[in-house]
Amino acid sequence: MSRVTIEEFERIAYERVPFVAQLGVIVEEIEAGAARLRVPFRDDFLRPGGTISGPVMMGLADLAMYAAVMSRIGPEELTVTTDLNINFLRRPLPGDLLAEAKVLKLGKRLAVGEVGLFRDGDDDMVAHVTATYSIPPQADADMAQA
Amino acid sequence: MSRVTIEEFERIAYERVPFVAQLGVIVEEIEAGAARLRVPFRDDFLRPGGTISGPVMMGLADLAMYAAVMSRIGPEELTVTTDLNINFLRRPLPGDLLAEAKVLKLGKRLAVGEVGLFRDGDDDMVAHVTATYSIPPQADADMAQA
Protein backbone atom coordinates (compact mmCIF):
# COMPACT_ATOMS: atom_id res chain seq x y z
CA MET A 1 0.00 0.00 0.00
CA SER A 2 1.26 3.46 -0.78
CA ARG A 3 2.59 5.49 2.14
CA VAL A 4 1.31 8.71 0.52
CA THR A 5 -2.20 9.31 -0.85
CA ILE A 6 -3.04 11.03 -4.13
CA GLU A 7 -4.45 13.96 -2.15
CA GLU A 8 -1.35 14.29 0.02
CA PHE A 9 0.98 14.16 -2.95
CA GLU A 10 -1.04 16.65 -5.02
CA ARG A 11 -1.01 19.04 -2.08
CA ILE A 12 2.79 18.69 -1.79
CA ALA A 13 3.19 19.23 -5.53
CA TYR A 14 0.94 22.27 -5.77
CA GLU A 15 2.00 23.99 -2.53
CA ARG A 16 5.64 23.03 -2.33
CA VAL A 17 6.89 22.64 -5.92
CA PRO A 18 4.89 25.37 -7.68
CA PHE A 19 7.07 25.65 -10.78
CA VAL A 20 6.54 22.01 -11.60
CA ALA A 21 2.90 21.94 -10.52
CA GLN A 22 2.07 24.72 -12.99
CA LEU A 23 2.41 22.06 -15.67
CA GLY A 24 -1.13 21.27 -14.50
CA VAL A 25 -0.24 17.83 -13.23
CA ILE A 26 -2.97 15.37 -12.27
CA VAL A 27 -1.99 12.39 -10.14
CA GLU A 28 -3.96 9.46 -11.47
CA GLU A 29 -2.67 6.60 -9.37
CA ILE A 30 -0.17 5.87 -6.62
CA GLU A 31 0.53 2.40 -5.33
CA ALA A 32 3.48 1.03 -3.39
CA GLY A 33 6.51 1.67 -5.60
CA ALA A 34 4.68 3.16 -8.58
CA ALA A 35 2.80 6.26 -9.72
CA ARG A 36 1.00 7.44 -12.85
CA LEU A 37 0.70 11.17 -13.54
CA ARG A 38 -0.98 13.06 -16.37
CA VAL A 39 -0.32 16.49 -17.85
CA PRO A 40 -3.23 17.76 -19.98
CA PHE A 41 -2.05 19.29 -23.22
CA ARG A 42 -1.50 23.03 -23.54
CA ASP A 43 -0.39 24.96 -26.62
CA ASP A 44 2.53 26.57 -24.81
CA PHE A 45 4.14 23.13 -24.38
CA LEU A 46 4.93 22.97 -28.10
CA ARG A 47 8.33 23.52 -29.66
CA PRO A 48 9.45 23.86 -33.30
CA GLY A 49 8.20 20.88 -35.29
CA GLY A 50 4.86 20.97 -33.46
CA THR A 51 5.89 18.48 -30.76
CA ILE A 52 5.97 18.75 -26.97
CA SER A 53 9.16 20.28 -25.62
CA GLY A 54 11.69 18.30 -23.64
CA PRO A 55 11.52 20.29 -20.39
CA VAL A 56 7.80 19.52 -20.06
CA MET A 57 8.68 15.83 -20.19
CA MET A 58 11.60 16.20 -17.79
CA GLY A 59 9.53 18.09 -15.21
CA LEU A 60 6.72 15.58 -15.39
CA ALA A 61 9.06 12.59 -15.12
CA ASP A 62 10.89 14.03 -12.13
CA LEU A 63 7.62 14.67 -10.30
CA ALA A 64 6.27 11.21 -11.13
CA MET A 65 9.38 9.58 -9.70
CA TYR A 66 9.16 11.80 -6.59
CA ALA A 67 5.64 10.38 -6.10
CA ALA A 68 6.77 6.80 -6.64
CA VAL A 69 9.54 7.17 -4.07
CA MET A 70 7.15 8.74 -1.54
CA SER A 71 4.80 5.80 -2.07
CA ARG A 72 7.50 3.73 -0.37
CA ILE A 73 8.99 6.09 2.21
CA GLY A 74 6.05 8.41 2.97
CA PRO A 75 5.78 12.17 2.37
CA GLU A 76 9.45 12.95 2.93
CA GLU A 77 9.58 16.27 1.10
CA LEU A 78 13.34 16.62 1.52
CA THR A 79 14.00 13.67 -0.77
CA VAL A 80 15.98 15.16 -3.68
CA THR A 81 16.97 14.04 -7.14
CA THR A 82 20.70 13.35 -7.39
CA ASP A 83 20.73 12.51 -11.08
CA LEU A 84 18.31 12.07 -13.95
CA ASN A 85 18.90 10.63 -17.38
CA ILE A 86 16.36 10.97 -20.19
CA ASN A 87 16.31 9.42 -23.64
CA PHE A 88 13.89 11.08 -26.04
CA LEU A 89 12.55 8.32 -28.27
CA ARG A 90 9.75 9.83 -30.34
CA ARG A 91 8.54 13.42 -30.76
CA PRO A 92 5.12 13.59 -29.11
CA LEU A 93 2.40 15.27 -31.12
CA PRO A 94 -0.13 17.45 -29.28
CA GLY A 95 -1.99 15.44 -26.63
CA ASP A 96 -1.96 14.66 -22.93
CA LEU A 97 1.26 13.23 -21.56
CA LEU A 98 1.31 10.28 -19.17
CA ALA A 99 4.21 9.31 -16.91
CA GLU A 100 4.44 5.83 -15.44
CA ALA A 101 7.08 5.72 -12.72
CA LYS A 102 8.30 2.73 -10.76
CA VAL A 103 10.97 2.19 -8.13
CA LEU A 104 13.69 -0.22 -9.24
CA LYS A 105 15.60 -0.20 -5.97
CA LEU A 106 14.97 1.34 -2.59
CA GLY A 107 18.00 1.49 -0.34
CA LYS A 108 18.56 3.27 2.94
CA ARG A 109 20.20 6.26 1.34
CA LEU A 110 19.25 6.11 -2.34
CA ALA A 111 16.24 5.16 -4.42
CA VAL A 112 16.50 4.44 -8.15
CA GLY A 113 13.60 4.30 -10.54
CA GLU A 114 12.53 4.47 -14.14
CA VAL A 115 9.77 6.39 -15.86
CA GLY A 116 8.11 5.71 -19.19
CA LEU A 117 6.47 8.70 -20.86
CA PHE A 118 3.58 8.21 -23.27
CA ARG A 119 1.18 10.32 -25.27
CA ASP A 120 -2.32 9.42 -24.18
CA GLY A 121 -3.82 6.88 -26.55
CA ASP A 122 -0.51 5.74 -28.01
CA ASP A 123 1.41 2.66 -26.81
CA ASP A 124 4.79 3.79 -28.12
CA MET A 125 6.96 5.23 -25.38
CA VAL A 126 7.98 8.81 -26.19
CA ALA A 127 10.75 9.10 -23.59
CA HIS A 128 12.49 6.88 -21.05
CA VAL A 129 13.92 8.23 -17.81
CA THR A 130 16.05 6.78 -15.05
CA ALA A 131 16.62 8.81 -11.91
CA THR A 132 18.20 8.51 -8.48
CA TYR A 133 16.89 10.16 -5.32
CA SER A 134 18.68 10.81 -2.06
CA ILE A 135 16.54 9.94 0.95
CA PRO A 136 16.88 12.22 3.98
CA PRO A 137 18.54 10.53 6.99
CA GLN A 138 15.51 10.67 9.29
CA ALA A 139 13.49 8.87 6.64
CA ASP A 140 15.84 5.92 7.11
CA ALA A 141 14.58 5.68 10.67
CA ASP A 142 10.99 5.72 9.42
CA MET A 143 11.83 2.90 7.07
CA ALA A 144 13.35 0.88 9.89
CA GLN A 145 10.09 1.24 11.80
CA ALA A 146 7.99 0.27 8.82
CA MET B 1 31.96 33.60 -34.62
CA SER B 2 28.52 32.47 -33.61
CA ARG B 3 26.10 31.61 -36.41
CA VAL B 4 23.17 32.87 -34.33
CA THR B 5 22.97 36.23 -32.53
CA ILE B 6 21.67 36.81 -29.01
CA GLU B 7 18.65 38.59 -30.50
CA GLU B 8 17.88 35.77 -32.94
CA PHE B 9 18.16 33.13 -30.24
CA GLU B 10 16.05 35.03 -27.71
CA ARG B 11 13.37 35.47 -30.37
CA ILE B 12 13.41 31.73 -31.08
CA ALA B 13 13.24 30.94 -27.37
CA TYR B 14 10.41 33.32 -26.54
CA GLU B 15 8.29 32.72 -29.66
CA ARG B 16 8.97 29.09 -30.35
CA VAL B 17 9.63 27.43 -26.98
CA PRO B 18 7.26 29.37 -24.71
CA PHE B 19 7.15 26.89 -21.85
CA VAL B 20 10.89 27.11 -21.39
CA ALA B 21 11.08 30.84 -22.07
CA GLN B 22 8.65 31.55 -19.25
CA LEU B 23 11.54 30.76 -16.93
CA GLY B 24 12.45 34.36 -17.80
CA VAL B 25 15.67 33.41 -19.55
CA ILE B 26 18.20 36.09 -20.49
CA VAL B 27 20.86 35.17 -23.04
CA GLU B 28 24.05 36.82 -21.82
CA GLU B 29 26.57 35.59 -24.37
CA ILE B 30 26.84 33.38 -27.42
CA GLU B 31 30.10 32.64 -29.16
CA ALA B 32 31.05 29.84 -31.53
CA GLY B 33 30.45 26.64 -29.61
CA ALA B 34 29.40 28.20 -26.30
CA ALA B 35 26.58 30.12 -24.63
CA ARG B 36 25.85 31.63 -21.22
CA LEU B 37 22.25 32.07 -20.09
CA ARG B 38 20.78 33.53 -16.90
CA VAL B 39 17.49 32.91 -15.13
CA PRO B 40 16.64 35.61 -12.58
CA PHE B 41 15.40 34.18 -9.31
CA ARG B 42 11.68 33.83 -8.63
CA ASP B 43 10.00 32.49 -5.50
CA ASP B 44 8.02 29.90 -7.40
CA PHE B 45 11.27 28.15 -8.38
CA LEU B 46 11.76 26.92 -4.82
CA ARG B 47 11.13 23.42 -3.56
CA PRO B 48 11.10 21.90 -0.06
CA GLY B 49 14.35 22.75 1.71
CA GLY B 50 14.31 26.27 0.25
CA THR B 51 16.41 25.42 -2.79
CA ILE B 52 15.77 25.77 -6.51
CA SER B 53 13.87 22.86 -8.02
CA GLY B 54 15.45 20.44 -10.46
CA PRO B 55 13.15 21.08 -13.43
CA VAL B 56 14.16 24.77 -13.44
CA MET B 57 17.76 23.67 -13.84
CA MET B 58 16.93 21.06 -16.47
CA GLY B 59 14.93 23.51 -18.58
CA LEU B 60 17.65 26.14 -18.40
CA ALA B 61 20.42 23.66 -19.24
CA ASP B 62 18.55 22.27 -22.23
CA LEU B 63 17.95 25.76 -23.62
CA ALA B 64 21.57 26.79 -23.04
CA MET B 65 22.81 23.77 -24.95
CA TYR B 66 20.31 24.47 -27.76
CA ALA B 67 21.91 27.93 -28.03
CA ALA B 68 25.44 26.55 -28.03
CA VAL B 69 24.61 24.10 -30.81
CA MET B 70 22.96 26.85 -32.89
CA SER B 71 26.09 28.95 -32.44
CA ARG B 72 27.78 26.35 -34.63
CA ILE B 73 25.07 25.29 -37.08
CA GLY B 74 22.88 28.42 -37.28
CA PRO B 75 19.23 28.85 -36.23
CA GLU B 76 18.14 25.30 -37.09
CA GLU B 77 15.04 25.16 -34.91
CA LEU B 78 14.38 21.51 -35.68
CA THR B 79 17.50 20.44 -33.81
CA VAL B 80 16.19 18.23 -30.98
CA THR B 81 17.59 16.79 -27.79
CA THR B 82 18.05 13.03 -28.00
CA ASP B 83 19.26 12.53 -24.46
CA LEU B 84 20.16 14.58 -21.43
CA ASN B 85 21.90 13.54 -18.24
CA ILE B 86 22.04 15.78 -15.18
CA ASN B 87 23.94 15.35 -11.93
CA PHE B 88 22.71 17.58 -9.13
CA LEU B 89 25.77 18.50 -7.08
CA ARG B 90 24.68 21.14 -4.56
CA ARG B 91 21.25 22.48 -3.63
CA PRO B 92 21.16 26.06 -4.88
CA LEU B 93 19.90 28.65 -2.41
CA PRO B 94 17.73 31.49 -3.73
CA GLY B 95 19.57 33.50 -6.38
CA ASP B 96 19.95 33.85 -10.14
CA LEU B 97 21.00 30.73 -11.99
CA LEU B 98 23.67 30.78 -14.68
CA ALA B 99 24.20 28.10 -17.31
CA GLU B 100 27.47 27.82 -19.19
CA ALA B 101 27.13 25.50 -22.15
CA LYS B 102 29.79 24.34 -24.56
CA VAL B 103 29.87 21.97 -27.51
CA LEU B 104 32.19 18.99 -26.95
CA LYS B 105 31.69 17.45 -30.38
CA LEU B 106 29.86 18.57 -33.49
CA GLY B 107 29.27 15.80 -36.01
CA LYS B 108 27.11 15.71 -39.11
CA ARG B 109 24.19 14.08 -37.36
CA LEU B 110 24.80 14.60 -33.64
CA ALA B 111 26.18 17.31 -31.39
CA VAL B 112 27.25 16.59 -27.81
CA GLY B 113 27.85 19.19 -25.16
CA GLU B 114 28.13 19.87 -21.48
CA VAL B 115 26.60 22.54 -19.28
CA GLY B 116 27.75 23.77 -15.89
CA LEU B 117 25.05 25.38 -13.74
CA PHE B 118 25.99 27.95 -11.09
CA ARG B 119 24.28 30.23 -8.62
CA ASP B 120 25.30 33.77 -9.44
CA GLY B 121 28.18 34.85 -7.24
CA ASP B 122 29.23 31.32 -6.26
CA ASP B 123 32.02 29.38 -7.99
CA ASP B 124 30.80 25.94 -6.91
CA MET B 125 28.93 24.18 -9.69
CA VAL B 126 25.40 23.28 -8.61
CA ALA B 127 24.64 20.85 -11.43
CA HIS B 128 26.45 19.28 -14.37
CA VAL B 129 24.68 18.29 -17.57
CA THR B 130 25.68 16.41 -20.69
CA ALA B 131 23.30 16.31 -23.62
CA THR B 132 23.14 15.11 -27.21
CA TYR B 133 21.26 16.86 -30.02
CA SER B 134 20.15 15.49 -33.35
CA ILE B 135 20.84 17.89 -36.20
CA PRO B 136 18.23 18.02 -38.97
CA PRO B 137 19.46 16.61 -42.29
CA GLN B 138 19.32 19.86 -44.24
CA ALA B 139 21.52 21.48 -41.61
CA ASP B 140 24.21 19.00 -42.64
CA ALA B 141 24.16 20.58 -46.06
CA ASP B 142 24.54 24.02 -44.51
CA MET B 143 27.52 22.79 -42.58
CA ALA B 144 29.13 21.41 -45.70
CA GLN B 145 28.77 24.83 -47.31
CA ALA B 146 30.13 26.62 -44.29
Next chain:
Amino acid sequence: MSRVTIEEFERIAYERVPFVAQLGVIVEEIEAGAARLRVPFRDDFLRPGGTISGPVMMGLADLAMYAAVMSRIGPEELTVTTDLNINFLRRPLPGDLLAEAKVLKLGKRLAVGEVGLFRDGDDDMVAHVTATYSIPPQADADMAQA
Protein backbone atom coordinates in the same frame (compact mmCIF):
# COMPACT_ATOMS: atom_id res chain seq x y z
CA MET C 1 12.42 -12.82 -36.55
CA SER C 2 15.95 -11.78 -35.72
CA ARG C 3 18.08 -10.58 -38.62
CA VAL C 4 21.20 -12.07 -36.99
CA THR C 5 21.56 -15.62 -35.63
CA ILE C 6 23.18 -16.62 -32.35
CA GLU C 7 26.03 -18.19 -34.32
CA GLU C 8 26.59 -15.09 -36.46
CA PHE C 9 26.57 -12.80 -33.45
CA GLU C 10 28.92 -14.98 -31.37
CA ARG C 11 31.34 -15.08 -34.30
CA ILE C 12 31.23 -11.26 -34.54
CA ALA C 13 31.74 -10.93 -30.78
CA TYR C 14 34.65 -13.38 -30.54
CA GLU C 15 36.46 -12.40 -33.74
CA ARG C 16 35.74 -8.70 -33.91
CA VAL C 17 35.39 -7.47 -30.31
CA PRO C 18 37.95 -9.66 -28.55
CA PHE C 19 38.34 -7.56 -25.41
CA VAL C 20 34.65 -7.85 -24.64
CA ALA C 21 34.37 -11.46 -25.76
CA GLN C 22 37.06 -12.51 -23.28
CA LEU C 23 34.40 -12.02 -20.61
CA GLY C 24 33.40 -15.49 -21.82
CA VAL C 25 30.06 -14.35 -23.15
CA ILE C 26 27.43 -16.93 -24.16
CA VAL C 27 24.55 -15.73 -26.32
CA GLU C 28 21.47 -17.53 -25.03
CA GLU C 29 18.73 -16.02 -27.16
CA ILE C 30 18.19 -13.46 -29.89
CA GLU C 31 14.79 -12.53 -31.21
CA ALA C 32 13.61 -9.45 -33.11
CA GLY C 33 14.41 -6.51 -30.86
CA ALA C 34 15.76 -8.45 -27.90
CA ALA C 35 18.73 -10.53 -26.74
CA ARG C 36 19.77 -12.44 -23.62
CA LEU C 37 23.46 -13.00 -22.91
CA ARG C 38 25.22 -14.81 -20.06
CA VAL C 39 28.65 -14.40 -18.54
CA PRO C 40 29.70 -17.40 -16.43
CA PHE C 41 31.27 -16.35 -13.14
CA ARG C 42 35.04 -16.05 -12.77
CA ASP C 43 37.00 -15.10 -9.66
CA ASP C 44 38.81 -12.27 -11.42
CA PHE C 45 35.49 -10.44 -11.88
CA LEU C 46 35.33 -9.67 -8.16
CA ARG C 47 36.09 -6.33 -6.54
CA PRO C 48 36.45 -5.27 -2.89
CA GLY C 49 33.37 -6.34 -0.94
CA GLY C 50 33.25 -9.67 -2.83
CA THR C 51 30.88 -8.44 -5.53
CA ILE C 52 31.20 -8.35 -9.31
CA SER C 53 32.97 -5.25 -10.62
CA GLY C 54 31.15 -2.59 -12.61
CA PRO C 55 33.18 -2.85 -15.83
CA VAL C 56 32.17 -6.51 -16.19
CA MET C 57 28.54 -5.41 -16.12
CA MET C 58 29.12 -2.48 -18.48
CA GLY C 59 30.91 -4.65 -21.04
CA LEU C 60 28.21 -7.30 -20.93
CA ALA C 61 25.38 -4.76 -21.21
CA ASP C 62 26.98 -3.00 -24.16
CA LEU C 63 27.43 -6.29 -26.02
CA ALA C 64 23.87 -7.40 -25.23
CA MET C 65 22.47 -4.18 -26.63
CA TYR C 66 24.70 -4.53 -29.73
CA ALA C 67 23.08 -7.94 -30.28
CA ALA C 68 19.55 -6.59 -29.77
CA VAL C 69 20.14 -3.81 -32.31
CA MET C 70 21.57 -6.27 -34.85
CA SER C 71 18.48 -8.43 -34.37
CA ARG C 72 16.60 -5.61 -36.07
CA ILE C 73 19.09 -4.23 -38.60
CA GLY C 74 21.22 -7.30 -39.38
CA PRO C 75 24.94 -7.83 -38.74
CA GLU C 76 25.97 -4.20 -39.25
CA GLU C 77 29.27 -4.31 -37.38
CA LEU C 78 29.86 -0.57 -37.75
CA THR C 79 26.95 0.24 -35.49
CA VAL C 80 28.53 2.09 -32.54
CA THR C 81 27.46 3.12 -29.07
CA THR C 82 27.00 6.88 -28.79
CA ASP C 83 26.13 6.93 -25.12
CA LEU C 84 25.49 4.53 -22.28
CA ASN C 85 24.05 5.17 -18.85
CA ILE C 86 24.19 2.58 -16.08
CA ASN C 87 22.60 2.60 -12.65
CA PHE C 88 24.07 0.04 -10.26
CA LEU C 89 21.19 -1.14 -8.07
CA ARG C 90 22.50 -4.05 -6.02
CA ARG C 91 26.00 -5.48 -5.57
CA PRO C 92 25.96 -8.88 -7.25
CA LEU C 93 27.44 -11.73 -5.22
CA PRO C 94 29.47 -14.37 -7.08
CA GLY C 95 27.38 -16.06 -9.77
CA ASP C 96 26.66 -15.96 -13.48
CA LEU C 97 25.45 -12.65 -14.85
CA LEU C 98 22.53 -12.39 -17.27
CA ALA C 99 21.77 -9.42 -19.49
CA GLU C 100 18.33 -8.94 -21.02
CA ALA C 101 18.42 -6.26 -23.69
CA LYS C 102 15.56 -4.85 -25.69
CA VAL C 103 15.21 -2.12 -28.29
CA LEU C 104 12.97 0.75 -27.17
CA LYS C 105 13.15 2.70 -30.42
CA LEU C 106 14.67 1.99 -33.79
CA GLY C 107 15.07 5.04 -35.98
CA LYS C 108 16.90 5.53 -39.25
CA ARG C 109 19.98 6.96 -37.60
CA LEU C 110 19.74 5.96 -33.95
CA ALA C 111 18.56 2.99 -31.90
CA VAL C 112 17.83 3.26 -28.18
CA GLY C 113 17.46 0.35 -25.82
CA GLU C 114 17.53 -0.77 -22.24
CA VAL C 115 19.24 -3.68 -20.54
CA GLY C 116 18.41 -5.31 -17.23
CA LEU C 117 21.28 -7.16 -15.55
CA PHE C 118 20.57 -10.01 -13.17
CA ARG C 119 22.49 -12.57 -11.15
CA ASP C 120 21.40 -16.01 -12.28
CA GLY C 121 18.72 -17.35 -9.98
CA ASP C 122 17.77 -13.98 -8.50
CA ASP C 123 14.85 -11.86 -9.72
CA ASP C 124 16.18 -8.58 -8.34
CA MET C 125 17.78 -6.48 -11.04
CA VAL C 126 21.42 -5.70 -10.20
CA ALA C 127 21.92 -2.94 -12.76
CA HIS C 128 19.85 -1.04 -15.31
CA VAL C 129 21.32 0.34 -18.52
CA THR C 130 20.05 2.59 -21.27
CA ALA C 131 22.15 3.06 -24.38
CA THR C 132 21.99 4.68 -27.79
CA TYR C 133 23.59 3.31 -30.94
CA SER C 134 24.38 5.07 -34.18
CA ILE C 135 23.41 3.04 -37.21
CA PRO C 136 25.75 3.27 -40.20
CA PRO C 137 24.21 5.07 -43.21
CA GLN C 138 24.15 2.09 -45.53
CA ALA C 139 22.19 0.15 -42.94
CA ASP C 140 19.45 2.73 -43.39
CA ALA C 141 19.16 1.58 -46.98
CA ASP C 142 18.89 -2.02 -45.83
CA MET C 143 16.10 -1.04 -43.50
CA ALA C 144 14.23 0.74 -46.24
CA GLN C 145 14.34 -2.47 -48.28
CA ALA C 146 13.23 -4.58 -45.37
Next chain:
Amino acid sequence: MSRVTIEEFERIAYERVPFVAQLGVIVEEIEAGAARLRVPFRDDFLRPGGTISGPVMMGLADLAMYAAVMSRIGPEELTVTTDLNINFLRRPLPGDLLAEAKVLKLGKRLAVGEVGLFRDGDDDMVAHVTATYSIPPQADADMAQA
Protein backbone atom coordinates in the same frame (compact mmCIF):
# COMPACT_ATOMS: atom_id res chain seq x y z
CA MET D 1 47.60 16.53 -1.20
CA SER D 2 46.26 13.17 -2.28
CA ARG D 3 45.21 10.80 0.50
CA VAL D 4 46.31 7.81 -1.61
CA THR D 5 49.67 7.40 -3.37
CA ILE D 6 50.21 6.10 -6.90
CA GLU D 7 51.78 2.97 -5.42
CA GLU D 8 48.89 2.34 -3.03
CA PHE D 9 46.31 2.82 -5.75
CA GLU D 10 48.09 0.61 -8.28
CA ARG D 11 48.32 -2.12 -5.65
CA ILE D 12 44.58 -1.83 -4.97
CA ALA D 13 43.82 -1.91 -8.70
CA TYR D 14 46.04 -4.90 -9.52
CA GLU D 15 45.27 -6.99 -6.43
CA ARG D 16 41.65 -6.09 -5.79
CA VAL D 17 40.09 -5.27 -9.17
CA PRO D 18 41.92 -7.74 -11.42
CA PHE D 19 39.46 -7.66 -14.33
CA VAL D 20 39.92 -3.94 -14.75
CA ALA D 21 43.64 -3.98 -14.01
CA GLN D 22 44.24 -6.43 -16.85
CA LEU D 23 43.66 -3.49 -19.17
CA GLY D 24 47.30 -2.81 -18.25
CA VAL D 25 46.54 0.42 -16.47
CA ILE D 26 49.37 2.77 -15.48
CA VAL D 27 48.60 5.46 -12.90
CA GLU D 28 50.46 8.55 -14.05
CA GLU D 29 49.39 11.13 -11.50
CA ILE D 30 47.16 11.50 -8.46
CA GLU D 31 46.60 14.79 -6.70
CA ALA D 32 43.82 15.91 -4.35
CA GLY D 33 40.61 15.52 -6.34
CA ALA D 34 42.16 14.40 -9.63
CA ALA D 35 43.89 11.47 -11.31
CA ARG D 36 45.40 10.68 -14.71
CA LEU D 37 45.63 7.06 -15.86
CA ARG D 38 47.01 5.53 -19.06
CA VAL D 39 46.20 2.32 -20.88
CA PRO D 40 48.88 1.34 -23.40
CA PHE D 41 47.41 0.21 -26.70
CA ARG D 42 46.81 -3.46 -27.42
CA ASP D 43 45.41 -5.02 -30.59
CA ASP D 44 42.66 -6.85 -28.73
CA PHE D 45 41.12 -3.50 -27.74
CA LEU D 46 39.98 -2.89 -31.31
CA ARG D 47 36.46 -3.28 -32.63
CA PRO D 48 34.99 -3.16 -36.15
CA GLY D 49 36.07 0.03 -37.86
CA GLY D 50 39.57 -0.25 -36.37
CA THR D 51 38.81 1.88 -33.31
CA ILE D 52 39.08 1.16 -29.59
CA SER D 53 36.02 -0.56 -28.14
CA GLY D 54 33.69 1.16 -25.69
CA PRO D 55 34.14 -1.21 -22.75
CA VAL D 56 37.89 -0.47 -22.69
CA MET D 57 37.04 3.21 -22.28
CA MET D 58 34.34 2.54 -19.67
CA GLY D 59 36.63 0.35 -17.56
CA LEU D 60 39.43 2.90 -17.69
CA ALA D 61 37.13 5.81 -16.84
CA ASP D 62 35.58 4.00 -13.89
CA LEU D 63 39.01 3.16 -12.47
CA ALA D 64 40.28 6.71 -12.99
CA MET D 65 37.32 8.14 -11.10
CA TYR D 66 37.83 5.56 -8.31
CA ALA D 67 41.38 6.92 -7.98
CA ALA D 68 40.23 10.54 -7.97
CA VAL D 69 37.70 9.84 -5.21
CA MET D 70 40.32 7.99 -3.13
CA SER D 71 42.61 10.99 -3.51
CA ARG D 72 40.10 12.83 -1.33
CA ILE D 73 38.85 10.16 1.08
CA GLY D 74 41.81 7.78 1.28
CA PRO D 75 42.03 4.12 0.20
CA GLU D 76 38.40 3.25 1.00
CA GLU D 77 38.10 0.19 -1.20
CA LEU D 78 34.39 -0.24 -0.49
CA THR D 79 33.54 2.96 -2.33
CA VAL D 80 31.30 1.82 -5.21
CA THR D 81 29.99 3.34 -8.41
CA THR D 82 26.26 4.04 -8.22
CA ASP D 83 25.89 5.32 -11.76
CA LEU D 84 28.02 6.12 -14.76
CA ASN D 85 27.13 7.96 -17.94
CA ILE D 86 29.41 7.98 -20.98
CA ASN D 87 29.14 9.94 -24.21
CA PHE D 88 31.32 8.60 -27.00
CA LEU D 89 32.47 11.62 -29.00
CA ARG D 90 35.04 10.39 -31.48
CA ARG D 91 36.18 6.89 -32.44
CA PRO D 92 39.74 6.55 -31.15
CA LEU D 93 42.26 5.15 -33.61
CA PRO D 94 44.93 2.77 -32.28
CA GLY D 95 47.04 4.46 -29.60
CA ASP D 96 47.38 4.78 -25.84
CA LEU D 97 44.30 6.00 -24.01
CA LEU D 98 44.50 8.64 -21.28
CA ALA D 99 41.81 9.31 -18.67
CA GLU D 100 41.74 12.59 -16.77
CA ALA D 101 39.36 12.35 -13.82
CA LYS D 102 38.35 15.06 -11.41
CA VAL D 103 35.95 15.27 -8.49
CA LEU D 104 33.14 17.77 -9.05
CA LYS D 105 31.52 17.35 -5.64
CA LEU D 106 32.48 15.42 -2.53
CA GLY D 107 29.65 14.97 -0.06
CA LYS D 108 29.37 12.81 3.03
CA ARG D 109 27.57 10.03 1.22
CA LEU D 110 28.20 10.62 -2.48
CA ALA D 111 31.01 11.84 -4.70
CA VAL D 112 30.42 12.99 -8.28
CA GLY D 113 33.09 13.44 -10.88
CA GLU D 114 33.81 13.72 -14.56
CA VAL D 115 36.41 12.04 -16.75
CA GLY D 116 37.74 13.14 -20.11
CA LEU D 117 39.22 10.38 -22.27
CA PHE D 118 41.85 11.18 -24.87
CA ARG D 119 44.04 9.35 -27.34
CA ASP D 120 47.64 10.12 -26.47
CA GLY D 121 48.93 12.96 -28.63
CA ASP D 122 45.50 14.25 -29.62
CA ASP D 123 43.72 17.15 -27.88
CA ASP D 124 40.22 16.16 -29.01
CA MET D 125 38.32 14.38 -26.28
CA VAL D 126 37.20 10.91 -27.42
CA ALA D 127 34.69 10.29 -24.63
CA HIS D 128 33.21 12.17 -21.69
CA VAL D 129 32.08 10.43 -18.52
CA THR D 130 30.22 11.51 -15.41
CA ALA D 131 29.93 9.12 -12.51
CA THR D 132 28.67 8.99 -8.94
CA TYR D 133 30.26 6.98 -6.13
CA SER D 134 28.78 5.92 -2.82
CA ILE D 135 31.19 6.44 0.06
CA PRO D 136 31.09 3.80 2.80
CA PRO D 137 29.73 5.09 6.13
CA GLN D 138 32.93 4.69 8.11
CA ALA D 139 34.73 6.81 5.55
CA ASP D 140 32.41 9.65 6.55
CA ALA D 141 33.92 9.41 10.00
CA ASP D 142 37.42 9.56 8.52
CA MET D 143 36.43 12.67 6.63
CA ALA D 144 35.11 14.30 9.76
CA GLN D 145 38.47 13.69 11.41
CA ALA D 146 40.41 14.99 8.45
